[in-house]
Amino acid sequence: MIEVRNARKSYGETVVVDDVSITVPAGGVISLIGANGAGKSTLLSIISRLLPAPAGTVMVEGMDVTTTPGDVLARRLSILRQDNQMTARLTVRDLIAFGRYPHSKGRPTVEDRGHVERVIRYLELEAVAHRFLDELSGGQRQRAFIAMVLCQDTRYILLDEPLNNLDVKHAVAMMKLFRRTADAFGKTIILVLHDINFASCYSDRIVAMRDGRIAFEGPPEEIITPAVIREVYGVEAAIQEIDGKRVALYFR
Amino acid sequence: MKGLVLAAAGVTALAAASLFVGVSDVTVGALLGGMSDEATQVMLVSRIPRTLALLLAGSGMAVSGLILQMLARNRFVEPSTAGTAESAVFGMLMVTLLAPGTPMLGRMLVAGACALAGTALFLGILRRMPLRSPLVVPLVGIMLGAVITASTEFVAYRFDMMQSVRAWETGDFSGVLRGRYELLWIGAALTAVAYAAADRFTVAGLGEDFTTNLGLNHRRVVSLGLVIVSLVTAAVIATCGMIPFLGLVVPNLVSLTRGDNMRRSLPWVALSGAGLVLACDIAGRLVIRPYEIPIGTTMGIVGSAIFLYLLLRKNAHAG
Structure with a gap:
C-alpha cells in the first residue's frame, strides 16, 4: 500500500501539487490522468523520492520514502521518468542488467541473469539486445528503459x-504486459497516461488530477464519463461501450 | 578479453621501447653483460622511473577523464576542461609560496584539495544551469579554468614564479628520476578504487534519477569520483605537469567501440591512456634527438588531431 498524506510542491509561485492525499492499495494497474501541468509527473516523482516534497509524507508499505535507505526502497519500488537522455553508451542488455543492481550490487547471480533474459524476451528485445542504446529508435529505447525497470x-x-x-502495436503490447505483470505477480503498477482510452481499457482504477489536486478517483466506469472528462480536460467527449470497455471519442 | 591481452602486449612493447630510447646508449647487451655500470645506473635512476611514470600518469589521467565524463554526463569534459587541473596548479603555487618546506606528498594533497574544490564548483555551476547543451558544458569549464589560471598567473607574476607555473601546466617527463615520481603510485591505487566502484560510476552516468531509483546515493558517488579525479590530477601535475587532451580523447575512442559500461571499458581506457602517452613521449624523444619535445606539446598535436576526428566523423552523436 502507498499512502500519500498532504503532499505539496510548488515551483516559485506556482503550486504544482496542492495538498494531495491518496491511498493506493497493493496490486493492480492504476492510471494517473489529467491535462498537461496537472501535477501527475510531480506527484509520481514525490512518491518515488526523486523529488523531495517540502510538506507531506509518503509511506510505501509503512516505510517513509524520505528516511528509508535508498537501497532498501530500490528493492520495493521502481520509477521511470519520461524523457530519459542518455550520454553513457550502454548496450540494451547491460542497461537492463543494471535493473538488478539493487539486488546484486554489481555481482549478478545466475538468478539475476535469468531475470535479464526473461525481460528481454517479454519485451521482444532479443534482436537488439547487443546494440548500443544510441543506435536504436526512440520506441526501442523506451522499451529498453521499461525493461530495466521491470527487471528491478x-x-x-x-x-x-x-x-x-x-507505435500502436507496441503500446498495446506494453499495456497487456503491465496487465499480465499485475495479475500474475501481484504487482502494483502506477502509470501516468495521456491516452485516456488506454487508461480505460487496462486499469483497475483511474486517478484524475486537475490543478495539482486529485479531482476524481475510481474504477474506469466511474471516471470515463462525459462529465468527468469535461471537468478534467475541458473537452466534450462521447462515451461508447465496446466489448464491455468504455471508449471516449473526443476527436471532434 | 583476447583484445585486452593484445592491448596489454602492445603497451608492454611500448614500455620496453621507452626503456631503450634516450640520449645515453643503453642496450640489452650492455645491461646483461654487466659491462657498463653507467648503463645500469641510467636504467635504474632514469629510464625505469620515467617509463613507470608514463604508464601511471597515462592510465590515471585517461581514467580520470572517463570518470568526469560519467559524472558530468558530458563527452567533452576532462580534468583540463572542468577547472580541475587549473585548480591543482593554483594549489601547487600557493603551497610553494606559503609553505615552501612542505614535502612532495603534502604539496600534492594541497593541490588535490584545491582541485577538488574547483571541480566541485564546476559541477555546482552545471547544476544551476537551466539549459545544459552538451557544448556549453566544457565551455563553462574552460571559462572557469581561465579565471583560476588568471589568478594563479597574477600571483606567480608578482612573486616571480611563472617558470614553476609553466612547468606544472606543461607535461614533461624528462625530469622524472627515481625518488621523484613515486606519488603517481597513489594515482594507480586510486585507479584500482575506481575499478572497484566502476558499476556505481556507470549508474551515475545514467543520471541522477536512475541512480536514486537503483538505490544509490548520487551525491556520494559523485564525491567519490571527484576525490579520485582530483588526487590523480594533483599527483600528475606535481610530478610531471598537465597532459592535455588525454582524458578527453581516450575515453571517447574507447566509448566508440566498447561502450561505457565501466566495468568493461575502464581497463581499455587505462591501457589506451598508458599506450598513447608512451607513444607520444617516445616520439618526443626521437624527432629532434638528442633534444626532446615535452609531452605537453606532442600530446597537444596528437590529441587535438584525434579530437577533431571525433568531432567531424560521420554520424557523430554530440554529447
Whole structure:
C-alpha cells in the first residue's frame, strides 16, 4: 500500500501539487490522468523520492520514502521518468542488467541473469539486445528503459508516460504486459497516461488530477464519463461501450 | 578479453621501447653483460622511473577523464576542461609560496584539495544551469579554468614564479628520476578504487534519477569520483605537469567501440591512456634527438588531431 498524506510542491509561485492525499492499495494497474501541468509527473516523482516534497509524507508499505535507505526502497519500488537522455553508451542488455543492481550490487547471480533474459524476451528485445542504446529508435529505447525497470522486479512500479514513442502495436503490447505483470505477480503498477482510452481499457482504477489536486478517483466506469472528462480536460467527449470497455471519442 | 591481452602486449612493447630510447646508449647487451655500470645506473635512476611514470600518469589521467565524463554526463569534459587541473596548479603555487618546506606528498594533497574544490564548483555551476547543451558544458569549464589560471598567473607574476607555473601546466617527463615520481603510485591505487566502484560510476552516468531509483546515493558517488579525479590530477601535475587532451580523447575512442559500461571499458581506457602517452613521449624523444619535445606539446598535436576526428566523423552523436 502507498499512502500519500498532504503532499505539496510548488515551483516559485506556482503550486504544482496542492495538498494531495491518496491511498493506493497493493496490486493492480492504476492510471494517473489529467491535462498537461496537472501535477501527475510531480506527484509520481514525490512518491518515488526523486523529488523531495517540502510538506507531506509518503509511506510505501509503512516505510517513509524520505528516511528509508535508498537501497532498501530500490528493492520495493521502481520509477521511470519520461524523457530519459542518455550520454553513457550502454548496450540494451547491460542497461537492463543494471535493473538488478539493487539486488546484486554489481555481482549478478545466475538468478539475476535469468531475470535479464526473461525481460528481454517479454519485451521482444532479443534482436537488439547487443546494440548500443544510441543506435536504436526512440520506441526501442523506451522499451529498453521499461525493461530495466521491470527487471528491478519491485512490488511497486511507477512509470511516467511509458507509451511515449511507442507505435500502436507496441503500446498495446506494453499495456497487456503491465496487465499480465499485475495479475500474475501481484504487482502494483502506477502509470501516468495521456491516452485516456488506454487508461480505460487496462486499469483497475483511474486517478484524475486537475490543478495539482486529485479531482476524481475510481474504477474506469466511474471516471470515463462525459462529465468527468469535461471537468478534467475541458473537452466534450462521447462515451461508447465496446466489448464491455468504455471508449471516449473526443476527436471532434 | 583476447583484445585486452593484445592491448596489454602492445603497451608492454611500448614500455620496453621507452626503456631503450634516450640520449645515453643503453642496450640489452650492455645491461646483461654487466659491462657498463653507467648503463645500469641510467636504467635504474632514469629510464625505469620515467617509463613507470608514463604508464601511471597515462592510465590515471585517461581514467580520470572517463570518470568526469560519467559524472558530468558530458563527452567533452576532462580534468583540463572542468577547472580541475587549473585548480591543482593554483594549489601547487600557493603551497610553494606559503609553505615552501612542505614535502612532495603534502604539496600534492594541497593541490588535490584545491582541485577538488574547483571541480566541485564546476559541477555546482552545471547544476544551476537551466539549459545544459552538451557544448556549453566544457565551455563553462574552460571559462572557469581561465579565471583560476588568471589568478594563479597574477600571483606567480608578482612573486616571480611563472617558470614553476609553466612547468606544472606543461607535461614533461624528462625530469622524472627515481625518488621523484613515486606519488603517481597513489594515482594507480586510486585507479584500482575506481575499478572497484566502476558499476556505481556507470549508474551515475545514467543520471541522477536512475541512480536514486537503483538505490544509490548520487551525491556520494559523485564525491567519490571527484576525490579520485582530483588526487590523480594533483599527483600528475606535481610530478610531471598537465597532459592535455588525454582524458578527453581516450575515453571517447574507447566509448566508440566498447561502450561505457565501466566495468568493461575502464581497463581499455587505462591501457589506451598508458599506450598513447608512451607513444607520444617516445616520439618526443626521437624527432629532434638528442633534444626532446615535452609531452605537453606532442600530446597537444596528437590529441587535438584525434579530437577533431571525433568531432567531424560521420554520424557523430554530440554529447
